[in-house]
Amino acid sequence: MQDLVAKPASDKPDELNTITRSGQSIFMSVYKTKVGDQCWLITITWCKNMLLHGLSVSIDGPQAESKCKFELKPWYFWRKQGSKSFVLDGKAIDVFWDLKSAKFHGETEPSSEYYVAVVCDEEVVLLLGDMKKDAYRKTGCRPSLNDPVLVSRKEHVFGKKRFSTRVKFHETGRFHEISIESKNTSTDHGLDSEMEIRIDGHLMIDVKHLQWKFRGNECINFKKVNIEVYWDVHDWLFSPGIRHAFFIINLTSPAAASSAASPAMISSQGFESGGVYEFCLFLYAWKLE
Numbered sequence: 694m695q696d697l698v699a700k701p702a703s704d705k706p707d708e709l710n711t712i713t714r715s716g717q718s719i720f721m722s723v724y725k726t727k728v729g730d731q732c733w734l735i736t737i738t739w740c741k742n743m744l745l746h747g748l749s750v751s752i753d754g755p756q757a758e759s760k761c762k763f764e765l766k767p768w769y770f771w772r773k774q775g776s777k778s779f780v781l782d783g784k785a786i787d788v789f790w791d792l793k794s795a796k797f798h799g800e801t802e803p804s805s806e807y808y809v810a811v812v813c814d815e816e817v818v819l820l821l822g823d824m825k826k827d828a829y830r831k832t833g834c835r836p837s838l839n840d841p842v843l844v845s846r847k848e849h850v851f852g853k854k855r856f857s858t859r860v861k862f863h864e865t866g867r868f869h870e871i872s873i874e875s876k877n878t879s880t881d882h883g884l885d886s887e888m889e890i891r892i893d894g895h896l897m898i899d900v901k902h903l904q905w906k907f908r909g910n911e912c913i914n915f916k917k918v919n920i921e922v923y924w925d926v927h928d929w930l931f932s933p934g935i936r937h938a939f940f941i942i943n944l945t946s947p948a949a950a951s952s953a954a955s956p957a958m959i960s961s962q963g964f965e966s967g968g969v970y971e972f973c974l975f976l977y978a979w980k981l982e
Contacts, residue, residue, distance in 0.1 A: 717742045718801040721847040726811075726818045727839035728784065731755050735811055735819050735841070739802040746797070748790070750811065754782045763788065787812040789832055791824060847975040849937075856978040862918045862946050869893050871942065873978060875903070875929060886930060890922060898922060904930055918946040929980050942974040 721738045736751040749764040761779040765772055773792040778785065788811050795807035808822035816837040820828055829836070843861070850856050857872040872891045877884045886903035889896060897913045897920075900906050907930055910923040921943040928936035 717849070718851060719847070719849040720801045722843060723845045724819055724841040725844050726841045727837065728813050728816075728818055731782070733818075734844075737809065737819075737821065741797075741801040746801075748792070748809070750788050750809070752779070752781060752786065752811070756782070761786065765790070784813055787832070789828065791827060791831070843972060845973045845975065847977075849977045849979065851979045851981055853981050856976075858974070858976060860942070860944070860972070860974055862916065862944060862972075871974075873940065873976075875926070875980075888924070888926065892920075900924075907931075918944055920944055935979060935981060937977045937979045940974075940976040940978065942976065944972045944974075 717740055719738065719740045721736060724735045724737070726733050726735055732755065734753040736749075736753070738747075738749045738751070740747040740749075747765060749762060751760065751762040753760050761781050763777045763779075773795075774790065776787055776789045778787050780786070788809070790807075790809045792803065792807050795803035796805045797803050803822070805823050808820065808824040808828040810817050810821075810828045810832055811819040812832050812834050815834045817829065817832055817834050818837045818839075819841045820836070822828070846860070848858055850858065854876060855872060855874045857870055859868040859870055861868055870891075870893055872894075874889045874891075876887055876889075878887050885901065888898075888900040888903050890898040890900075892915050895915070897915060898911050900909065903926065907927045908925045910921065913920050913922065921941075923941040923943075924938065925940075926938040929938045
């Protein structure tokens with residue numbers, strides 16, 4: 694069986710133009726799940742503009758043609774709770790959601806009082822949100838024996854000088870804030886561009902003379918997590934209008950193995966090979982004047 698590798702969805706010019714015009718923040722999370730003896734990728738996408746929120750769920754099976762998707766974008770009151778059914782690779786799939794009381798606190802994805810559940814073979818293979826009891830009661834299904842793993846995330850965020858996001862260093866850990874700030878500093882030779890990258894307020898990367906180092910990478914370690922950061926901020930410095938920089942943040946840390954999964958099962962399924970949790974963030978930081 695060919696394993697699935699999570700990659701960022703291709704950003705076509707028309708997609709980027711739509712994001713630019715709408716000022717729409719997008720959070721796209723990719724989870725690796727186990728269904729029977731197959732690995733599936735489930736992509737959850739939250740989006741937000743000035744007025745509305747949206748949600749879409751995309752499921753990719755092991756075959757290139759195995760894919761299904763539904764969108765709730767934008768949603769209205771009578772669509773904030775419901776379900777949707779599909780058939781993928783001969784398997785019945787149900788997606789349930791309850792967003793009636795979802796709390797966003799100004800963010801693109803909700804932080805509490807919601808659930809999104811994906812069900813297959815009478816198992817909840819993916820469950821997001823804090824209303825887990827409600828989700829299991831609504832679906833009438835048991836939890837999967839294999840915990841889903843968040844393998845990648847793609848975000849489009851907007852700002853003027855500072856951009857931030859939250860990530861987990863491992864599945865059971867807390868969120869950490871990664872912030873990126875670009876600024877100009879005065880020197881004896883005039884203005885100099887500089888970029889700072891912080892984790893939970895701690896300065897981890899300081900790139901001076903950014904106009905000469907607009908593309909680069911650096912490896913750091915924070916709380917036993919190895920972090921590789923790649924950046925391309927060329928358009929911030931040299932392109933007119935609304936423009937974006939691109940960052941890849943790759944995290945590698947010891948994984949907290951699920952109590953329901955044996956080491957042999959984890960290794961054979963490729964979920965946390967070698968007891969290591971890996972996660973990759975693709976961040977598009979759109980700078981506004």
